[in-house]
Amino acid sequence: MCGIVGYTGPREAGPILLDGLRRLEYRGYDSAGIALVTHAGELFVEKRAGKVAVLTDALGGEPPTAGVGLGHTRWATHGRVSDLNAHPHSDCTGRITVVHNGIVENFRALRDELAAGGHVLASETDTEVVAHLVEDAYKGDLADAVRSALHRLEGAYALVVMHQDEPDRLVGARLNVPLIVGVGEGESFFASDASALVAYTKKVIFLADGDVADIRPGTAVVTDIDGMRLERLVDTIPWSAEAAEKGGYEHFMLKEIHEQPTALRSAMAGRVRRGGVCLEEIDPIRDRLANVNRVELIACGTAYYASLVGAQLFQDWLGVPARANVASEFRYSPPPLDARTLVVAVTQSGETADTIAATRLARERGSIVIAVTNTVGSAITREAHAAVFLQAGPEVAVAATKTFVTQVLTLVMLAADIAQQLGRRTKAEEEELVVALKALPEQAERAIELAGATEEMASRYAEAAGFMYIGRAFGYPAALEGALKIKEISYLHAEGYAAGELKHGPISLLDADVPLVAVATRSAVYEKLISNLMEGKARDARVIAVATEGDKQIEQFATDVCWVPDTLEPLSTILAVIPLQLFAYYVAVARGRDVDQPRNLAKSVTVE
Numbered sequence: 001m002c003g004i005v006g007y008t009g010p011r012e013a014g015p016i017l018l019d020g021l022r023r024l025e026y027r028g029y030d031s032a033g034i035a036l037v038t039h040a041g042e043l044f045v046e047k048r049a050g051k052v053a054v055l056t057d058a059l060g061g062e063p064p065t066a067g068v069g070l071g072h073t074r075w076a077t078h079g080r081v082s083d084l085n086a087h088p089h090s091d092c093t094g095r096i097t098v099v100h101n102g103i104v105e106n107f108r109a110l111r112d113e114l115a116a117g118g119h120v121l122a123s124e125t126d127t128e129v130v131a132h133l134v135e136d137a138y139k140g141d142l143a144d145a146v147r148s149a150l151h152r153l154e155g156a157y158a159l160v161v162m163h164q165d166e167p168d169r170l171v172g173a174r175l176n177v178p179l180i181v182g183v184g185e186g187e188s189f190f191a192s193d194a195s196a197l198v199a200y201t202k203k204v205i206f207l208a209d210g211d212v213a214d215i216r217p218g219t220a221v222v223t224d225i226d227g228m229r230l231e232r233l234v235d236t237i238p239w240s241a242e243a244a245e246k247g248g249y250e251h252f253m254l255k256e257i258h259e260q261p262t263a264l265r266s267a268m269a270g271r272v273r274r275g276g277v278c279l280e281e282i283d284p285i286r287d288r289l290a291n292v293n294r295v296e297l298i299a300c301g302t303a304y305y306a307s308l309v310g311a312q313l314f315q316d317w318l319g320v321p322a323r324a325n326v327a328s329e330f331r332y333s334p335p336p337l338d339a340r341t342l343v344v345a346v347t348q349s350g351e352t353a354d355t356i357a358a359t360r361l362a363r364e365r366g367s368i369v370i371a372v373t374n375t376v377g378s379a380i381t382r383e384a385h386a387a388v389f390l391q392a393g394p395e396v397a398v399a400a401t402k403t404f405v406t407q408v409l410t411l412v413m414l415a416a417d418i419a420q421q422l423g424r425r426t427k428a429e430e431e432e433l434v435v436a437l438k439a440l441p442e443q444a445e446r447a448i449e450l451a452g453a454t455e456e457m458a459s460r461y462a463e464a465a466g467f468m469y470i471g472r473a474f475g476y477p478a479a480l481e482g483a484l485k486i487k488e489i490s491y492l493h494a495e496g497y498a499a500g501e502l503k504h505g506p507i508s509l510l511d512a513d514v515p516l517v518a519v520a521t522r523s524a525v526y527e528k529l530i531s532n533l534m535e536g537k538a539r540d541a542r543v544i545a546v547a548t549e550g551d552k553q554i555e556q557f558a559t560d561v562c563w564v565p566d567t568l569e570p571l572s573t574i575l576a577v578i579p580l581q582l583f584a585y586y587v588a589v590a591r592g593r594d595v596d597q598p599r600n601l602a603k604s605v606t607v608e
């Protein structure tokens with residue numbers, strides 16, 4: 001949700017900022033802009049509605065030479081999409097520029113106050129007030145002025161400020177929105193996430209809420225909002241710049257689908273052993289886990305569907321009530337939360353505002369919080385008592401794929417580990433799970449191979465009026481996720497339903513133009529699923545079935561079959577979703593959609 005990048009150092013700032021913006025574009029892409037203080041000491045600003053490519057064209061490929069600058073790619077919240085509302089924003093003198101991600105909640109009051117004080121605000125954004133507040137507070141030291149301005153802001157922000165008169169310096173701050181500092185050899189960076197700067201440095205500081213960072217070439221000083229110096233560790237990014245490149249694939253999404261076997265392997269590394277599963281990250285809180293009598297999972301979007309699998313397993317394996325909750329609804333009707341409640345916050349980015357807010361509430365009420373996330377140093381890791389990482393590597397496509405399968409896998413491992421600790425599962429059950437887990441990466445490879453036919457299939461279904469996805473038990477989250485993929489990237493309407501509910505309303509949508517997609521892998525509910533599939537066929541709907549290799553009868557009921565290898569039911573969601581991801585991908589490609597950056601979406605949603 002908006003990407004920020006900043007640079008100060010001996011290299012050309014313009015190309016570094018544009019490269020960073022391209023890498024951050026998945027966070028928001030309705031407008032983009034950069035500001036530079038040129039070697040001649042002049043301020044240069046260019047900003048455009050549209051994608052980063054529009055900005056690059058406007059620059060004619062050659063931004064002015066400069067050693068310092070900041071850039072922004074926007075996902076609009078306040079103010080429509082226009083050149084004027086694009087960031088950076090400036091003060092009245094035109095010497096101060098600001099980029100911002102988040103929402104200044106009291107911006108109306110601040111705008112009125114600033115206007116009454118003689119300031120002229122040019123845009124409709126909340127961000128612009130920051131530039132004018134810094135202008136009022138500036139007495140020759142940018143960091144002091146920014147800290148003073150921050151005292152006036154309510155809401156959430158990651159922001160970076162530059163002053164034309166201090167041309168080697170940038171000042172950034174964060175509150176509830178991510179911002180990191182990159183520390184290179186004689187150069188320094190700001191970025192919303194590591195993908196923007198890993199090509200230049202792997203040394204980063206994950207700023208904490210309330211931090212203000214003052215960077216100059218090769219140095220970074222972090223203080224609190226009152227100027228008190230803070231010590232912050234320098235972390236090393238564990239992946240390479242190539243990991244965030246397309247690597248020969250046409251889209252990031254396709255690359256990330258193909259990375260799933262590796263991602264599953266990596267998520268299990270060091271965690272799955274002969275005797276069972278062990279996640280060392282939860283060792284420090286094992287005493288508290290011994291008393292758990294309820295589990296609440298909190299998540300949004302794809303992570304919520306992964307959490308549905310987690311909830312089934314916590315309930316089955318721990319024998320306590322467990323529920324998956326949509327994070328944005330959680331606070332309106334929270335369940336009883338106390339010290340015996342285990343809350344599992346599942347979030348790829350670790351920055352989703354709704355998930356963080358819900359988790360915070362649970363923590364305030366004394367619950368034990370475990371974060372399941374892909375992002376080291378993210379906000380959720382600070383809210384949680386323990387964080388378990390997906391280890392999936394960077395995911396760039398807006399539509400989540402490899403982080404879905406690794407979320408499901410990590411929740412399987414977490415539930416198994418805690419159940420084992422509490423003695424709720426037999427040794428034989430554990431051993432059976434370990435065997436199935438070890439086979440999973442190769443089976444995912446096989447599922448990708450078997451899904452080769454989805455490209456041709458998609459061409460026959462790309463003009464459908466909509467889709468109905470159904471599943472039961474562990475097939476249900478796969479159906480929901482499959483429907484979400486279609487919606488997100490092809491803009492076709494798709495419903496995901498518990499198969500038993502089909503007859504209670506949605507069946508009326510089925511006809512020759514609305515195919516039924518059924519997750520019908522081998523399971524205890526297989527026969528019931530077949531009945532639902534036949535209900536669809538009887539209404540002239542074309543039927544696509546995801547079925548287990550070797551199933552001899554499914555072809556008589558389905559128009560098309562996507563085969564997946566056999567596995568334990570709790571792991572079946574992981575394999576079943578693979579052909580559905582590829583199907584959605586090829587439908588979107590056939591419809592000419594922008595697969596990696598679908599309209600209206602952003603990968604990381606840092607507003608509530």
Ligand code: G6P
Nearest residue numbers: 300301302303347348349352602
């Ligand atoms: C956005 C993304 C989704 C994602 C959801 C939750 O809406 O477009 O793909 O599932 O946020 O993100 P999180 O980072 O919390 O998993």
